[in-house]
Amino acid sequence: MFLSQFKIRISGPLLTFMVALLFVAVTSGCYDSKTGKVEFGGAINFELPAFPETGSHAVVVFSEMHYSDSYRAQEVPRLLPPEGSVPVTGGEVKILDLDELKVLDIPRKFETSYDDNNAQRVYSVNCQVCHGIKLDGAGPITTLLSARNDGSLAYDGAEPVNLNSDRVRELSDGEIFGYITWGGRPGLAAAVRGKSSSAIMPEFGKMLTEQERWHLVQYLRQRIGTK
Ligand code: HEC
Incomplete structure (x- = not known):
């Protein structure tokens, strides 16, 4: 059983109790799936993992590509090859003599x-x-x-x-x-x-x-x- 991997061993009845508590928390509306906060009558507060209803985290969709961090051809800053680099085909050795x-x-x-x-x-x-x-x-x-x-x-x-x-x-x-x-x-x-x-x-x-x-x-x- 996977729980045996944990240092703290949880006995059978306690595990049953905790699962029941979770079930009650979720079904009674004490559990906020967006934040993961659980609150019982103001007295018991703890946090569980959050599961937003969409099943995913919020993604900021920025529809205007115009504002995104990109540069058009010939627009500064240009990405120049690093100093001293040569093309993979080999650099030209210019002969003066x-x-x-x-x-x-x-x-x-x-x-x-x-x-x-x-x-x-x-x-x-x-x-x-x-x-x-x-x-x-x-x-x-x-x-x-x-x-x-x-x-x-x-x-x-x-x-x-x-x-x-x-x-x-x-x-x-x-x-x-x-x-x-x-x-x-x-x-x-x-x-x-x-x-x-x-x-x-x-x-x-x-x-x-x-x-x-x-x-x-x-x-x-x-x-x-x-x-
Ligand atoms: C703006 C005018 C101009 C352009 C464009 C030009 N040349 Fe010339 N070229 C000259 C002139 C003028 C000379 C004579 C040397 C001088 O006074 O600069 C010359 C000289 C030369 C020579 C040396 C000949 C000798 O015996 O001295 C060669 C070869 C040559 N050009 C080939 C070319 C080629 C190939 C191109 C195209 C890639 C070209 N040129 C474009 C004006 C031009």
Whole structure:
């Protein structure tokens, strides 16, 4: 019998009496099932476990999700990855050294994941405005006119490089990747000196994934060939 587990042994007649007392308490209305309080004529008071009629405890139902503790996308505070953490796929080691870039090959995984339509889309969104649809450096940006001091109008930014030229054809895959990552030759040169780039070409290392940049290298190579 389970009562034998208790230190105080309760004799049979006493147990019968207690059960009867409980029965009387519950049926006579002296027991408040919500609070567990039992009161006999003001003289005997004790507490039993409470059993609210629903059989459960009260749950606060807060219907307005608007007020709950949640944050929408892009809303502060953002949950940023802990300092120094790297993606499970491994972090990108950004290479600054031109000699190292020269001998850098397209990583196998990015070679096999290449999709020409996708790379075309990445090029048209990010590069075409400057380097042009034909890669000839005659993107729409070159037709944007700005006023000069003498009143004449001209595009006075650095000319986007003709990507379909010997100058680029001669570059290794790693070098093209480096220039895309750091913002052209001037961008890479600035990064080597620990300076931020002031080149016209953006630093795509900050905007495109490592995979997208390697795919762009392949996209260009397939169209311009090697020398
Ligand atoms: C805002 C204009 C602009 C955009 C956008 C741009 N570039 Fe450039 N790019 C330039 C300019 C200008 C240069 C010449 C270097 C300089 O003065 O910054 C250059 C240089 C380069 C070079 C180095 C060529 C060399 O021989 O020096 C490569 C490769 C290149 N761009 C590829 C790309 C790719 C790929 C993209 C798209 C991800 C891109 N660029 C987007 C303007 C741009």
